[in-house]
Amino acid sequence: MSGPHPPHVPAYRRLTVDERRAQLIATALRLFARHAPEDVSLDDVAQLAEVSRPLVYRYFPGGKQQLYEAALQQAAERLSACFDVAAEGPLSERLGYGLDRYLAFVREHGEGFSALLRGGSVVETAHTTAIVDGVRRSAAQAVLGHMHVRRPGPWLRVAVRAWISSVEAMSLISLDEGELGLAELRDYLVDLLVGQLMVTSAHDRQTARVLRAAAELEPPDGRVATLLERAAHAVATEPGGS
Amino acid sequence: MSGPHPPHVPAYRRLTVDERRAQLIATALRLFARHAPEDVSLDDVAQLAEVSRPLVYRYFPGGKQQLYEAALQQAAERLSACFDVAAEGPLSERLGYGLDRYLAFVREHGEGFSALLRGGSVVETAHTTAIVDGVRRSAAQAVLGHMHVRRPGPWLRVAVRAWISSVEAMSLISLDEGELGLAELRDYLVDLLVGQLMVTSAHDRQTARVLRAAAELEPPDGRVATLLERAAHAVATEPGGS
Numbered sequence: 001m002s003g004p005h006p007p008h009v010p011a012y013r014r015l016t017v018d019e020r021r022a023q024l025i026a027t028a029l030r031l032f033a034r035h036a037p038e039d040v041s042l043d044d045v046a047q048l049a050e051v052s053r054p055l056v057y058r059y060f061p062g063g064k065q066q067l068y069e070a071a072l073q074q075a076a077e078r079l080s081a082c083f084d085v086a087a088e089g090p091l092s093e094r095l096g097y098g099l100d101r102y103l104a105f106v107r108e109h110g111e112g113f114s115a116l117l118r119g120g121s122v123v124e125t126a127h128t129t130a131i132v133d134g135v136r137r138s139a140a141q142a143v144l145g146h147m148h149v150r151r152p153g154p155w156l157r158v159a160v161r162a163w164i165s166s167v168e169a170m171s172l173i174s175l176d177e178g179e180l181g182l183a184e185l186r187d188y189l190v191d192l193l194v195g196q197l198m199v200t201s202a203h204d205r206q207t208a209r210v211l212r213a214a215a216e217l218e219p220p221d222g223r224v225a226t227l228l229e230r231a232a233h234a235v236a237t238e239p240g241g242s
Numbered sequence: 243m244s245g246p247h248p249p250h251v252p253a254y255r256r257l258t259v260d261e262r263r264a265q266l267i268a269t270a271l272r273l274f275a276r277h278a279p280e281d282v283s284l285d286d287v288a289q290l291a292e293v294s295r296p297l298v299y300r301y302f303p304g305g306k307q308q309l310y311e312a313a314l315q316q317a318a319e320r321l322s323a324c325f326d327v328a329a330e331g332p333l334s335e336r337l338g339y340g341l342d343r344y345l346a347f348v349r350e351h352g353e354g355f356s357a358l359l360r361g362g363s364v365v366e367t368a369h370t371t372a373i374v375d376g377v378r379r380s381a382a383q384a385v386l387g388h389m390h391v392r393r394p395g396p397w398l399r400v401a402v403r404a405w406i407s408s409v410e411a412m413s414l415i416s417l418d419e420g421e422l423g424l425a426e427l428r429d430y431l432v433d434l435l436v437g438q439l440m441v442t443s444a445h446d447r448q449t450a451r452v453l454r455a456a457a458e459l460e461p462p463d464g465r466v467a468t469l470l471e472r473a474a475h476a477v478a479t480e481p482g483g484s
Contacts, residue, residue: 154422158412158415158422158430161411161412161415162408162411162412162434164411165407165408165410165411166404166407166408168407169403169404169406169407170400170403170404173400173403180396180400188400188441188442188445191441191442191444191445192404192438192441194441195437195438195440195441196434196437196438198437198440199430199433199434199436199437199469200430200433202433202468202469203430203433226444227441227444
């Protein structure tokens with residue numbers, strides 16, 4: 001757009017409007033992944049996408065805020081799709097697979113979005129907050145779907161939401177501290193859900209049914225079966241019980 | 243300050259600087275408790291405190307942002323003090339008592355601060371985020387203190403932080419939905435910690451020790467003992483085990 005490209009830059013290809021838009025959003029995602037939103041400018045996007053600044057503004061007349069929201073929206077769609085995994089096999093495997101995708105995305109795009117999830121970001125608005133809430137809601141929906149629950153009562157809803165908040169908090173903490181590896185963290189988060197369902201079962205029959213049905217699909221010597229057994233023994237200070 | 247008061251307003255009492263500051267912060271807290279920060283003005287504070295607007299500005303030259311941060315700081319100190327309860331008796335009772343205070347505070351001051359915890363508030367800055375993070379850190383510290391843990395390993399730190407994030411998420415959800423009563427929510431949150439410690443015990447010996455020591459102080463027919471027993475049975479689809 002602004003004169004001939006230097007020789008090392010690929011020649012300008014005429015993209016469709018949708019392709020160009022997608023290219024700019026993808027470029028923005030890469031930048032927001034590595035830098036806090038306040039440190040990213042439209043110039044950076046133009047430079048990395050090898051287009052002119054006016055072109056970026058033509059697609060995103062609302063400036064950085066609009067570009068950021070578009071990038072966040074795309075990230076939200078990808079995050080929401082994490083738990084869209086085949087509805088077969090043990091629950092722990094499905095969620096483990098979903099968590100692998102979720103944690104990989106957070107690790108890859110973490111810097112930028114963790115600022116947003118943590119709050120205090122300059123680009124944060126009621127709209128961005130709604131996008132982030134939407135991811136939480138669709139993750140909860142997907143988890144309940146894998147449990148074959150169409151009408152969750154308050155206890156099961158609360159248990160799943162408590163788990164989603166733990167997943168989010170843990171993935172942010174793992175970005176900061178990095179003491180636990182991704183596979184270790186994934187297994188722990190699956191275990192955490194099992195633990196939350198166990199205690200919720202003591203309050204709620206629907207949750208107990210869901211947990212029993214899920215436990216029946218677990219391989220008898222698999223992680224979850226072992227966990228349930230170990231958890232029962234972790235506190236066995238005396239033989240008692242029944 | 244601005245001429246004689248109308249008859250129905252109490253006569254002006256000369257407060258010390260600290261008293262006046264405390265009065266204005268207390269007034270601000272009451273306002274921020276019922277309204278989103280964007281809907282509170284310094285005029286409202288002046289009117290409710292029955293002082294002139296210039297007086298409010300003299301104490302808070304930074305305007306609403308400064309007043310908000312002072313109010314948030316005080317709220318944070320009160321929230322951080324919630325788990326400063328007597329270091330005796332079963333862990334579940336201590337935490338239950340701390341949770342009663344925490345949940346009562348959130349219920350009383352919820353509207354305003356939930357906007358902040360949720361993000362997207364106009365008064366949110368890196369500074370307010372740091373204050374909120376400080377509450378999380380001191381809550382985690384207090385919980386570890388009640389567990390008599392001075393050097394938590396990564397697993398125990400992660401378990402306690404996961405619990406704090408659940409407490410926060412659940413208290414916000416309860417503001418929105420109000421399906422669970424405060425006492426029910428408190429008991430559930432204690433149970434959730436027990437569940438999280440159970441599953442973390444399967445990964446980590448320090449956590450297993452902490453849970454065993456805590457379980458020994460629980461009354462044998464109390465909530466937690468019953469929970470541990472019920473949880474073990476919630477998934478007992480076959481006799482096997484041990």
